[in-house]
Amino acid sequence: MFHTKTTGMKQLLVTIFFFTSFISHAQWLPGEYVDDLGNGSGDTYLYQVVMGEFSYPSTSCSLCGFFFQHIEADSSFFIQVYPYDEYLEKSWEKSSFQEVQLIKPSGNVAYLQSFCTEGGILFIEGEYIALIRSLEEKGEYIFSLVYHSAKGPKEYRFIFEN
DSSP: OOOOHHHHHHHHHHHHHSSSTOOSOOOOOEEEOOOTTTEEEEEEEEEEEEEEEOOTTTTEEEEEEEEEEEEEEGGGGEEEEETTSSSOOOSSSSOOOEEEEOOOOOOOOEEEEEEOOTTTTOOOTHHHHHHHTOOOSSSSEEEEEEEEEETEEEEEEEEEEE
16 A cells, blocks of 8 residues: 655655656656655655546546556555646545556556545555556556546546556
């Protein structure tokens, strides 16, 4: 499970996100948690920052940033959503389980269960092994989440390289 080490770590993640937000197709990069003073903790993870899009029934597609992180030691994978490429994280009306569609480079599709928090984070933890198996191919992947809410569906979509 993802554990926020400190407020400083969150600031670091936001800084990393916006410093690299011009990247549309990224490779996995190494990261390390830091404390409030910027000292490394030794706890590492892999991450990518990509740009994608989101749309609501009443709007057309808009730019959206995605910071996704793979913490192999914890067998966890999460995605933080930043609508309109802003500093503010996405928030949903309530936490819920939602289905993620992952289109592989071969064109095959994997359907995975994610947990979307009110704070705008998608966790793919319960299906971690299925996700890792789905990411075995090298190449371009398309990630899609349709978040079903009382106000209608909201789609989030991005492309990344593995």
